[in-house]
Amino acid sequence: MAEKHRVLILGGGFGGLAAAQALKSAPMDVTLVDRRNFHLFQPLLYQVATGSLSPGEIAAPLRSVLNRQKNTRVLLANAADVDPAQRRVLFDDETSLPYDSLVVATGSEAFYFGNNQWREWAPTLKSLEEALLIRQKIFLGFETAERISDAAQRVPWMTFIIVGGGPTGVELAGALAEIAHETLRHDFRNIRPQDARIILIEGTDRILPPYPTDLSAKATRALKKMHVEVRTGVNVTNIDAEGVKIHAAAGDEHIPAKTVLWAGGVVAPEFPRKLAARLAAPTDNRGRIKVTPELFVPGHPEIFIVGDLATLAGRNGVPLPGLAPVAIQEGAYAARTIRRRLESSPTPPFRYFDKGSLAVIGRASAVADIFGLHLWGLPGWLVWIFVHLMYIVEFQSRIVVFIQWAFQYFTFSRGSRLITGPASAEAAAVEGMDAPPSRSPGDPHP
Amino acid sequence: MAEKHRVLILGGGFGGLAAAQALKSAPMDVTLVDRRNFHLFQPLLYQVATGSLSPGEIAAPLRSVLNRQKNTRVLLANAADVDPAQRRVLFDDETSLPYDSLVVATGSEAFYFGNNQWREWAPTLKSLEEALLIRQKIFLGFETAERISDAAQRVPWMTFIIVGGGPTGVELAGALAEIAHETLRHDFRNIRPQDARIILIEGTDRILPPYPTDLSAKATRALKKMHVEVRTGVNVTNIDAEGVKIHAAAGDEHIPAKTVLWAGGVVAPEFPRKLAARLAAPTDNRGRIKVTPELFVPGHPEIFIVGDLATLAGRNGVPLPGLAPVAIQEGAYAARTIRRRLESSPTPPFRYFDKGSLAVIGRASAVADIFGLHLWGLPGWLVWIFVHLMYIVEFQSRIVVFIQWAFQYFTFSRGSRLITGPASAEAAAVEGMDAPPSRSPGDPHP
Numbered sequence: 001m002a003e004k005h006r007v008l009i010l011g012g013g014f015g016g017l018a019a020a021q022a023l024k025s026a027p028m029d030v031t032l033v034d035r036r037n038f039h040l041f042q043p044l045l046y047q048v049a050t051g052s053l054s055p056g057e058i059a060a061p062l063r064s065v066l067n068r069q070k071n072t073r074v075l076l077a078n079a080a081d082v083d084p085a086q087r088r089v090l091f092d093d094e095t096s097l098p099y100d101s102l103v104v105a106t107g108s109e110a111f112y113f114g115n116n117q118w119r120e121w122a123p124t125l126k127s128l129e130e131a132l133l134i135r136q137k138i139f140l141g142f143e144t145a146e147r148i149s150d151a152a153q154r155v156p157w158m159t160f161i162i163v164g165g166g167p168t169g170v171e172l173a174g175a176l177a178e179i180a181h182e183t184l185r186h187d188f189r190n191i192r193p194q195d196a197r198i199i200l201i202e203g204t205d206r207i208l209p210p211y212p213t214d215l216s217a218k219a220t221r222a223l224k225k226m227h228v229e230v231r232t233g234v235n236v237t238n239i240d241a242e243g244v245k246i247h248a249a250a251g252d253e254h255i256p257a258k259t260v261l262w263a264g265g266v267v268a269p270e271f272p273r274k275l276a277a278r279l280a281a282p283t284d285n286r287g288r289i290k291v292t293p294e295l296f297v298p299g300h301p302e303i304f305i306v307g308d309l310a311t312l313a314g315r316n317g318v319p320l321p322g323l324a325p326v327a328i329q330e331g332a333y334a335a336r337t338i339r340r341r342l343e344s345s346p347t348p349p350f351r352y353f354d355k356g357s358l359a360v361i362g363r364a365s366a367v368a369d370i371f372g373l374h375l376w377g378l379p380g381w382l383v384w385i386f387v388h389l390m391y392i393v394e395f396q397s398r399i400v401v402f403i404q405w406a407f408q409y410f411t412f413s414r415g416s417r418l419i420t421g422p423a424s425a426e427a428a429a430v431e432g433m434d435a436p437p438s439r440s441p442g443d444p445h446p
Numbered sequence: 447m448a449e450k451h452r453v454l455i456l457g458g459g460f461g462g463l464a465a466a467q468a469l470k471s472a473p474m475d476v477t478l479v480d481r482r483n484f485h486l487f488q489p490l491l492y493q494v495a496t497g498s499l500s501p502g503e504i505a506a507p508l509r510s511v512l513n514r515q516k517n518t519r520v521l522l523a524n525a526a527d528v529d530p531a532q533r534r535v536l537f538d539d540e541t542s543l544p545y546d547s548l549v550v551a552t553g554s555e556a557f558y559f560g561n562n563q564w565r566e567w568a569p570t571l572k573s574l575e576e577a578l579l580i581r582q583k584i585f586l587g588f589e590t591a592e593r594i595s596d597a598a599q600r601v602p603w604m605t606f607i608i609v610g611g612g613p614t615g616v617e618l619a620g621a622l623a624e625i626a627h628e629t630l631r632h633d634f635r636n637i638r639p640q641d642a643r644i645i646l647i648e649g650t651d652r653i654l655p656p657y658p659t660d661l662s663a664k665a666t667r668a669l670k671k672m673h674v675e676v677r678t679g680v681n682v683t684n685i686d687a688e689g690v691k692i693h694a695a696a697g698d699e700h701i702p703a704k705t706v707l708w709a710g711g712v713v714a715p716e717f718p719r720k721l722a723a724r725l726a727a728p729t730d731n732r733g734r735i736k737v738t739p740e741l742f743v744p745g746h747p748e749i750f751i752v753g754d755l756a757t758l759a760g761r762n763g764v765p766l767p768g769l770a771p772v773a774i775q776e777g778a779y780a781a782r783t784i785r786r787r788l789e790s791s792p793t794p795p796f797r798y799f800d801k802g803s804l805a806v807i808g809r810a811s812a813v814a815d816i817f818g819l820h821l822w823g824l825p826g827w828l829v830w831i832f833v834h835l836m837y838i839v840e841f842q843s844r845i846v847v848f849i850q851w852a853f854q855y856f857t858f859s860r861g862s863r864l865i866t867g868p869a870s871a872e873a874a875a876v877e878g879m880d881a882p883p884s885r886s887p888g889d890p891h892p
Contacts, residue, residue: 036864036865037585037589037864037865038864038865053502054500054501054502054503055500055501055502055864056499056500056501056503056864057500057502059864061633061864063630063633063634064633067632067633068632073634073635073636074633075589075592075593076586076589076590076592076593076865077593095593128864139483140522143483143521143522144522146521146522147521147522147523147541184509186513186514187507187509187510187513187520188509188519189519190519400846400849400850403846403849404846418482418483418484418501418502418505418507418574419482419483419484419522
């Protein structure tokens, strides 16, 4: 019996998982490798960061997603290098795996414009751990402010800056506004959570730059109504423990803030860069690999790159965006192409089927560009809910997420706003913090 | 206007929260201080550790639980010391708060019988972080075994030892057995999760020692049916990276195991020990404070101790156990007593109303001693479910938990078995691990 064709998939995100699932019952040996044992539903990660959902509700164990695919196994490992001549991937524990076809779908990491020292003060939303760190920062900000008697000293703890006006930045800003104005409304005795300042900073001249201009304008108006300061055409020149320095046409400014969230661009991490170097593959300025129209590395038809790591011009010449639908369609395409090759069928080039873009702003508020149809407000939001529930991998999560949302809609509460993690076991010791004033209770905000 | 009576409650667990809630609309200034911003439903913590529930589902933000109590504020701080003469509690950030009545409900920590170095290898189930660490250890054990080709080398990764045969130990052992025999059944290609060895070690002659003997026997039988090795009359003499050394009547033995969980006894942490010293309060051998029948520290009627930290003989002379119902009743009693004193009403001594004990073993299997009625199997389990759902603080959590359980009951799946945390980002590098054998797929366990 001839050995079966071995497909190795690196990464269990949208692209890698779609590739694995599209190989269901193919006469091949499929191995999916990920550093983590779960698929993360990244579009809802901002809801973990802002206390609406729990990690388990947006993550599905890769093994259980794939356990009915008898031709597929899942391994936990961290890809370190590739040997294209031997057709082997090397892992950081010095093990290796052979492949006949390789699908690289390991994703991107946050790009700090060459200022990696900012990362310490401005975490980004890429992993569950980072989402919980952001959650910790947000809610500890209010907790700390509650304990500071001097009003001026509270200000940086109640100033929240989001850098980057793409969908993630808009979603974070909207959720923060809801936390300050709704969720925490009645929870404090010394501070008014509504006094929080939420600032969304975008370098270009409008938020949601890849969206149609009318939807950008709708989103801006919706955010302003929620008391978010939207500042466009503003560049960040420094971030440290004290806050953010910005440069704008009007001049430079320093905004004191203890909570800064990074929702800027992305860049290729170390492993795909090494891969590109090994294969002498062309890359763009963010390290993304320029793939052929069949999504493989030029000169290496056996190596497919899908998702955030690949760059490929769409129909209008603009590179396809780093979105879940792109990754899913690319992963499934790579799998289909591998199957077709084995059947010696022709392999047409990849075509992205653009169903549109969505960004949520808050309760009953979103902007949507669906097949060219522009929606906003409640209709946009209903589309957003429907699409996201449909995409969530596991049926169980779908129901639980729906219930959490329904409760939150009617009660404004956020059940998952726990501050967890190593640092949170001790309350932050703050300069200038003293015993809370022994003011008399009762409604403190007449 | 006279200053209001100031009640300071340390700890937002079952005892502290019950005290705060029992002071609702009392004409007092109530402050509840906790290190964390949430109340943890500790009886279900083992379900987080074993991947059934997510942290947010068993924790409720203290602020939202108490936000309708206008006389109560919540602060995040870590108690460090007390000044009984000035009636002030000092926190580790050098702030302090005054009190007229103090309720200390800060809980206990795990007791390693003087071998704190075991903690590194045998985490315990006290906090959400520890529960996630245990979850990580359990599921990484199977993941690592899957990658080891040599069957003998896999054994320690698939050996799970639980030290302590109380309710927590029994619950952990039962859940582990379900993970190995049901949840993971179809998920691996190289290992058979059912080959996992699960050993429950208890020093006395039966598990669930405080329960009626017939229920101990039922629990033992149920666990054995689930392939758990129950070893009673066995003492642990060492725990390290390689496994556990035990001493039994039959002789000494070393059991190689990479996952050891500690479900032994508890002891008073540093702050209450300092408190006891400052107040010259009598303590037992675990540092618990021997309180008066009115639950205050002898000589300090203004300082109440409730929950795990207090020791008080029950009706039969045996000290009350460290259970949620005891803490809840004690907290509410302390609050009532403070109110009565202000009203100059008589203050009867505390009486524990014992509704019974419950321990769950697995799916449709639990033992219950309810008002002297002994239940086991499905009836015991239904009582367990009912009681636990009723106790969960938030209505929202109650529904979500119920749905998670319903799904798990019918599907055997565990939606929350994510391996998270700092260490999990890299897969463990294991001695002797090499590339998985390139065996052909299909059902690997004929």
